[in-house]
Amino acid sequence: MQVALIGLGVMGKNLALNLIEKGISLVAYDKNPDAGEDLLSIAKSDGLAERLHIVSDLTDMIKRLETPRSILLLVPAGELVDRVCQELIEAGVDANDLIVDCGNSNYKDGIARKLKYQNKFEFATMGISGGAEGARHGPAMMASGSEGGWERVELALEKVAANYKGESCFARVGQSASGHFVKMVHNGIEYSLMQLIAEVYQLLRLGCGKSPQEIATIFDAWSETELNSYLLSISSHILKLEGHNNEPLVDLIDNKVGAKGTGLWTAQNALELGIAVPSLVAAVEARHLTNTYSTHAAKEMTYQTRPTLVAQLDLDELKQAFHFASLLCYRQGLALIKGASRTHQWKVDLAKTLQTWRAGCIIRADYLHQVAQGNEFIDALESEVTALRNVTGIAITTGLAFPVLAASQTYYATLSTPSNGHLVQAQRDYFGEHGLLTHAGELCHLTDLADIDAKVR
Known part of the structure; x- marks a missing residue:
């Protein structure tokens, strides 16, 4: 099983080590070459380097990956996610490739990106919790979107996620960008x-x-x-x-x-x-x-x-x-x-x-x-x-x-317990004629329920 990972900061580095430890072949990239060297050094010391391939640019990454490709993004939320997505398009990803935003992105951005890139590649979102320790030894993973593409990576992510009484803490929780919302x-x-x-x-x-x-x-x-x-x-x-x-x-x-x-x-x-x-x-x-x-x-x-x-x-x-x-x-x-x-x-x-x-x-x-x-x-x-x-x-x-x-x-x-909302709604109707509901479910105004001689000024 082969996966690519972009972004080798604290979370990305530890998730990368987790992936290769679980038997997944990984192609990894970070714009900072020192991050890749650091990951490779740790992988060698842990005896895991044979399944790790560090690349120097995204074009090389795309060439090394079997199609359809599965790429995890662990880059800071915001404009950088779109910048990397655009660079991947230029590097040669196609419509069947799966790109998963694993950062703390706003779910509204995920919805927009799913539409933006729908003819370029399959865009999906996944929230990851557990910090560096969780990423290394088993995080909680809340995935969503792209029903077809997930099938290629579910087994790998079920392996690297935390486990509770025999059940993986990876799940596709819902559609669209619901993973980031969760x-x-x-x-x-x-x-x-x-x-x-x-x-x-x-x-x-x-x-x-x-x-x-x-x-x-x-x-x-x-x-x-x-x-x-x-x-x-x-x-x-x-x-x-x-x-x-x-x-x-x-x-x-x-x-x-x-x-x-x-x-x-x-x-x-x-x-x-x-x-x-x-x-x-x-x-x-x-x-x-x-x-x-x-x-x-x-x-x-x-x-x-x-x-x-x-x-x-x-x-x-x-x-x-x-x-x-x-x-x-x-x-x-x-x-x-x-x-x-x-x-x-x-x-x-x-x-x-x-x-x-x-x-x-x-x-x-x-x-x-x-x-x-x-x-x-x-x-x-x-x-x-x-x-x-x-x-x-x-x-x-x-x-x-x-x-x-x-x-x-x-x-x-x-x-x-009993609420006080009836008085607040009455106040709203008194000065704004917003209407109110009776216990019988009828929409009316205060003037329909009582004689009001003069309004307080």
Whole structure:
């Protein structure tokens, strides 16, 4: 089996080593010749060089590949993807060749490229999660589009992907560019889970006065239960690390959080599609708030430092609240994927999507089987619902910030208790005559329901 790979940065290099280790013959290219030499050196030291061919230009790559060709792109998202695609056309790819964009591209770009290149080659998209370690030893791979071309490379990608209980974490999740949309939402969920863990840490550290080591011990205990996850385990490890003077490492790190855009895209697309994902949006905004001092509006966004209060928490109840909030983060993400699939007619398979997340990716967790059970499982969690209410209330009274915890509680409460939307819609009709629905499903106006003598000015 033969595959080509363009882009030998951190992800590309490690995926290349994974491919040849699994028995796939690989032709690799990077515009930086040093990247190719570095990959070849590592492959030789690992005894894998016989299946690796480094080429110096794309024309040479095209000549070396058997037709129809299968080429993976691991280049930065944006204009560079189109530039490489154009160079491949000039180098001699044909309409039967499969080109797969494996970067963190915006799914809208994927839709446009599929149309742009439809007579030049088969264009497909695939999201990859797991970082450098995942790429080397088994990532999660969310593929989509180009039904015919995928058949040539599915076996190879199933081999290099992570494996969970005998099932590969590679799957074609849906049509068109749905693979990139699923990966985008994966990252949005990742944002929310990271922030949620940080909020639990904050509550235990500043609200309860516990040390990072003590919090790490709590996280380790949780990891012995159904709450075990990759993000919880690395958070525990981070909290155990110390600097040169035996200070907790977390205390030496500046409170500014970076982002590469996929979380923002998740929030934007959710708003455009009219699908509420408040926990995911709150996590994006939480990152933005850590960078307010760097903005032009810094003076308007900086307030006086206030004291905070001590919290009296039951650790078992905190664990239940964290569990429930985590489940809600996943469920919001899946609702967004389902809504986008319906809008774009992608036919995304949510079961396959969750299968790709079982291992290898950043949001892998032992409780994903609970996420898969849906609302029926969520509605059966009586004590967890109460725990989230109680813990959120206690947390907020400390004066500290808990955007994802509070958003998760608000999300579930809005969908499971009486809403206040009837008054808001009445307000809209009062000043804008937008109309409203009665419980009987009739469209009318306030004037149809009551005598209104004069409008308030």
